[in-house]
Amino acid sequence: xxxxRAQTAPARRRTLTGLSPVLESALAGLLGLLVGVVxxxxxxxxxxxxIVALFSGAYxxxxxxxxxxxxxxxxxxxxxxxxxxxRAGMFNIGAEGQLFMGTLAAVAVSLVTLPPGIDQIARLVxxxxxxxxxxxxxxxxxxxxxxSEVISTIMFNWIAKWLALYLVxxxxxxxxxxxxxxxIPVSGRLPLLMGxxxxxxxxxxxxxFALVVYFVVWHTVVGYEIRAAGLNPTAxxxxxxxxxxxxxxxxxxxxxxxxxxxxxxxxxxxxxxxxFAGLPELTNLGFDGMAVAMVGRNHPIGxxxxxxxxxxxxxxxxxxxxxxxxxxxxxxxxxGTIVLAMAIPELIRIFPMVKSGVQRTISSVRPxxxxxxxxxxxxxxxxxxxxxxxxxxxxxx
Amino acid sequence: xxxxxFWMVLILSLHAMVPLVLTAxxxxxxxxxxxxxIGLEGILLMSAFTGVLGAQFGGPWVGLxxxxxxxxxxxxxxxxxxxxxxxxxxIAGIGINLFAIGFVAFGMAARGVSSLPxxxxxxxxxxxxxxGISPIVIVALVVPFIAYFFLKxxxxxxxxxxxxxxxxxxxxxxxxxxxxxxxxxxxxxxxxxxxxxxxxxxxVGSMTKDISQGRGFIALATVVFSxxxxxxxxxxxxxxxxxxxxxxxxxxxPALKGIPTQFIAMAPYVVTLxxxxxxxxxxxxxxxxxxxxxxx
Numbered sequence: 001x002x003x004x005r006a007q008t009a010p011a012r013r014r015t016l017t018g019l020s021p022v023l024e025s026a027l028a029g030l031l032g033l034l035v036g037v038v039x040x041x042x043x044x045x046x047x048x049x050x051i052v053a054l055f056s057g058a059y060x061x062x063x064x065x066x067x068x069x070x071x072x073x074x075x076x077x078x079x080x081x082x083x084x085x086x087r088a089g090m091f092n093i094g095a096e097g098q099l100f101m102g103t104l105a106a107v108a109v110s111l112v113t114l115p116p117g118i119d120q121i122a123r124l125v126x127x128x129x130x131x132x133x134x135x136x137x138x139x140x141x142x143x144x145x146x147x148s149e150v151i152s153t154i155m156f157n158w159i160a161k162w163l164a165l166y167l168v169x170x171x172x173x174x175x176x177x178x179x180x181x182x183x184i185p186v187s188g189r190l191p192l193l194m195g196x197x198x199x200x201x202x203x204x205x206x207x208x209f210a211l212v213v214y215f216v217v218w219h220t221v222v223g224y225e226i227r228a229a230g231l232n233p234t235a236x237x238x239x240x241x242x243x244x245x246x247x248x249x250x251x252x253x254x255x256x257x258x259x260x261x262x263x264x265x266x267x268x269x270x271x272x273x274x275x276f277a278g279l280p281e282l283t284n285l286g287f288d289g290m291a292v293a294m295v296g297r298n299h300p301i302g303x304x305x306x307x308x309x310x311x312x313x314x315x316x317x318x319x320x321x322x323x324x325x326x327x328x329x330x331x332x333x334x335x336g337t338i339v340l341a342m343a344i345p346e347l348i349r350i351f352p353m354v355k356s357g358v359q360r361t362i363s364s365v366r367p368x369x370x371x372x373x374x375x376x377x378x379x380x381x382x383x384x385x386x387x388x389x390x391x392x393x394x395x396x397x
Numbered sequence: 398x399x400x401x402x403f404w405m406v407l408i409l410s411l412h413a414m415v416p417l418v419l420t421a422x423x424x425x426x427x428x429x430x431x432x433x434x435i436g437l438e439g440i441l442l443m444s445a446f447t448g449v450l451g452a453q454f455g456g457p458w459v460g461l462x463x464x465x466x467x468x469x470x471x472x473x474x475x476x477x478x479x480x481x482x483x484x485x486x487x488i489a490g491i492g493i494n495l496f497a498i499g500f501v502a503f504g505m506a507a508r509g510v511s512s513l514p515x516x517x518x519x520x521x522x523x524x525x526x527x528x529g530i531s532p533i534v535i536v537a538l539v540v541p542f543i544a545y546f547f548l549k550x551x552x553x554x555x556x557x558x559x560x561x562x563x564x565x566x567x568x569x570x571x572x573x574x575x576x577x578x579x580x581x582x583x584x585x586x587x588x589x590x591x592x593x594x595x596x597x598x599x600x601v602g603s604m605t606k607d608i609s610q611g612r613g614f615i616a617l618a619t620v621v622f623s624x625x626x627x628x629x630x631x632x633x634x635x636x637x638x639x640x641x642x643x644x645x646x647x648x649x650x651p652a653l654k655g656i657p658t659q660f661i662a663m664a665p666y667v668v669t670l671x672x673x674x675x676x677x678x679x680x681x682x683x684x685x686x687x688x689x690x691x692x693x
Contacts, residue, residue: 039500043507091487145674150435150487151621152673154614158666166659284498290491327506329499336439336496340474343489344482 024347025295025306032338039333040326050324057319058312064319065312066197072311073268074099076206077261078289079307080213081135081254083298085149087217088250089230094138094153095258096286097160101134102127102259103266103275103282104167107181109188116187123188124205124263131259132252134160139251143244157286161279168277183273190268200268207304209260213253214300226250258286284332288314291335294342310335401527406639406646408528412600414631414638415537416441416592420616421623421630422544423588427472429548429625430581431561433486433687436475436493438613440586441593443497444468448594449510449604457519460598461533461591468590469583471497476582480575483689494613502606512603519599531599533591537634540588544627557581561683564690574690589613611666618669622676625683633672640668 037047058068078095085092106123114122138152172181190200217223228236229246237243262282266275275282292310296303317331341347420437427434434440444464452460471493478484504510521529548554556577559567564574596612597604615637623629644661 039503043504045507091491093491141670141674147670147674148617148621151614151618152670154611155618155666155670158611159663162659162663166657169659170657287491287495287498291495294488327503329502329506332499333496333503334499336492336494336499338492339495340478340489340492343478343484343486343492345484 020346021297021302025297025302025342027347028295028338028341029309031341032334032336035337036330036334040330045326046324050320050326050330053323053326054313054316054320056316057323058316063194063197064315066194066199067315067318068308068312069203070198070200070268070311071314072307073200073203073206074261074265074285075289075292075310075314076210076303076307077257077264078286079292079296079303080210080257080289080300081261081286082290082293083296083300083303084213084217084226084254084257085250086293086298087230088226088246089233090142090149090247090250092135092138092149092153092251092254093290094135094149094156094286095254095261095289096284097153097157098131098134098255098258099262099265099286100157100160100164100279100282101262102131103262104164104172104181105130105259106188106263106266107172107184107275108167110172110182110184114187119185119188120190120267123184123267124260127259127263128256129259131257131262132255135251135255135258136248139248143247164275164279165277168275168279172275174274180272180276181274184267188267189273190264192268192270198269200264202264202268205260205264206307209257210300210304213257216253217300222246222249258289261285261289288332288335291339294339404524405528406642408524408530409642409645410635410639411534412531412638413641414634415531415533415600416596416612417616417619417637418537418631418634419533419540419592419595420589420613421619421634422541422627423585423592424616424620425585425623425625425627425630426544426548426557426588427582427585428620428686429554429561429683430557430578431564431683431685431688431690432476432479432578432582433490434472434475434582434585435487435490435614435617436471436497437490437589437616438609438611439490439494439497440468440471440589441596441609441613442501442607443471444590444593445597445608446501446504446510446593446604449513449597451594452513452517452598453510456517457598460517461519461594464594464598465587465590468593469587472583472586472589473579475586476579479582479689480578483691486687486689498606505604505606510604513598517598518602519595521599531595533595533599536591538631541627541631548625548627558683561685564685568690568692578690589616592616615665615669618673621673624676624681636672637665637669641665 033051037051040047040050057064059065078099081092081095081098106127109119109123109126134156138147138149138156141147141152142149168181169178174180174182190202190205193199193201193203217226225236225241226246226249228239229241229243233243265282265285266273288310292306293303295309296306313331313334317328320326320330321328420441424434424437444467447467448460448464451463475489475493478489479486519531519533521531523529548557556567556572559570560572560574560577568574593609596608601608619630619633619637622633643664644658647656647661
């Protein structure tokens with residue numbers, strides 16, 4: 001069976017060359033929703049009502065869609081964090097902490113007074129710098145001490161979380177409402193694009209950053225080196241590529257994206273323009289970004305579309321909570337399933353595999369029936385081995 | 398610093414150690430066979446949740462069993478994806494973590510899970526100095542020794558090692574690489590499931606959305622510290638457990654009252670980083686760790 005699969009796979013790949021990544025992402029999305037439906041049914045909700053509310057809430061009207069784009073903004077950027085590092089051959093799961101730090105950096109600029117225009121730019125730049133610095137420490141630990149970036153970035157997420165909580169409650173707190181940070185003044189906010197929605201210029205900042213990443217990683221020498229080091233570290237090394245440099249660079253770029261994500265969120269989200277203690281609005285933006293990156297195939301252009309899809313899930317999730325009474329966290333169940341499905345390479349091959357699995361079971365049953373009528377009663381093992389033998393003969397032919 | 402104070406610190410550290418040691422030993426068995434599961438955090442979270450549900454239904458032992466089954470089931474899915482389907486272990490692990498965050502938050506929002514009443518919580522063994530010890534602490538102290546014996550002294554342990562170091566050679570020698578990896582990871586998941594259920598059913602006695610608190614990743618760091626030796630995992634788990642209980646006992650020290658609680662809460666993560674950065678280089682991991690096995 002393994003043999004047969006090996007034969008059909010290249011042929012299939014040839015016919016679906018351009019389309020298969022898109023199909024696979026779509027299939028993963030469907031699987032995610034399917035598991036969501038099962039979980040909702042188990043908990044006694046009406047899954048169809050929920051799904052209708054979800055999608056009509058996200059894509060049914062202009063307001064909903066604008067909110068979907070607003071929700072997509074930070075996800076797009078944290079997805080880039082993950083994607084750039086995957087392209088360089090590493091798993092940066094620290095977008096979460098880098099985003100916390102970037103957000104608070106953007107808020108901290110309020111401690112000084114700046115003229116409009118410069119104020120916004122100062123916030124965006126500082127958030128990127130702080131995000132990059134927070135990301136650089138794990139990268140340096142990896143380069144100098146060989147510490148797995150998976151462990152170090154997660155530890156940095158937790159350190160960032162506690163540091164952020166400290167800053168929110170002790171340094172940047174709002175004198176009038178101690179449970180949140182100071183609100184960003186009007187001069188530092190990103191202009192809103194549509195009334196009654198949270199869509200701000202931040203969305204275009206994110207798109208612009210994605211395009212810059214695309215240009216840097218796909219159309220410059222540095223980007224070529226990053227991708228080469230990710231595809232085949234040994235070959236890249238023999239080609240004279242300094243893998244330490246590509247590691248540090250990809251983490252810097254990734255940290256910038258995550259910091260920017262936080263800044264775009266806090267500078268463009270009415271009505272508070274601030275962060276609450278406990279960071280409820282920021283939590284999991286970094287992790288959800290990983291799902292976005294995988295569905296977007298770790299490519300900036302793919303990520304733009306996948307971020308809009310996931311932004312829609314999140315925006316529609318609120319409608320789902322409101323109209324179908326299903327808790328918003330359902331969306332993350334769907335996200336997790338999508339990522340699990342995306343872990344399987346060439347997901348569409350699952351169907352032929354399932355088919356051949358069924359055929360195998362049928363064919364393993366049939367010969368046994370045949371031999372039962374014969375002179376010796378055979379046990380399943382021997383019939384299975386006979387099946388193998390006939391298959392081997394087929395291969396030879 | 399009297400004896401009962403020292404005793405309190407010891408008991409707190411032992412309790413904080415349990416989930417780290419159990420999870421780390423399970424992961425050592427999985428990593429020896431070549432599978433790297435970063436979904437441990439999600440397994441801890443899910444099994445803590447199902448553990449509470451099980452305990453509410455049929456008492457603490459049912460809760461622990463439910464947790465173990467949950468951990469085993471999730472790991473089985475993980476290992477099917479990463480062995481049969483040759484999926485990426487990293488991405489599958491990330492998927493498990495995301496799924497767990499969503500599933501637990503969803504489940505708690507849908508049906509509020511309150512704290513366990515005293516009768517449904519696992520009993521504690523009373524000690525002469527006052528503080529009770531959970532029976533699972535003893536399990537966590539014994540399991541590393543059994544695992545050590547299994548890995549170093551049995552044929553099955555050697556098979557695991559062969560599969561992790563050189564799957565091609567193991568395959569040629571007639572070992573079913575995929576099945577061995579599947580079994581090893583599933584067993585590791587059962588231990589992680591016990592750890593998760595222990596947190597909610599025995600140690601804390603209630604359930605919160607973020608009850609795992611990064612312990613799955615600290616357990617991964619413990620594995621790095623141990624260099625795949627279960628006995629060193631016990632030592633590492635105790636060190637990390639000690640720093641986790643720091644926050645509790647530092648409250649009683651007047652000299653350190655000035656430090657904000659948030660900085661004390663950071664301590665376990667900082668220490669984990671420092672320890673991992675310090676030991677790297679002297680430990681060696683299986684050659685085929687993290688690589689899906691594809692037969693030529």
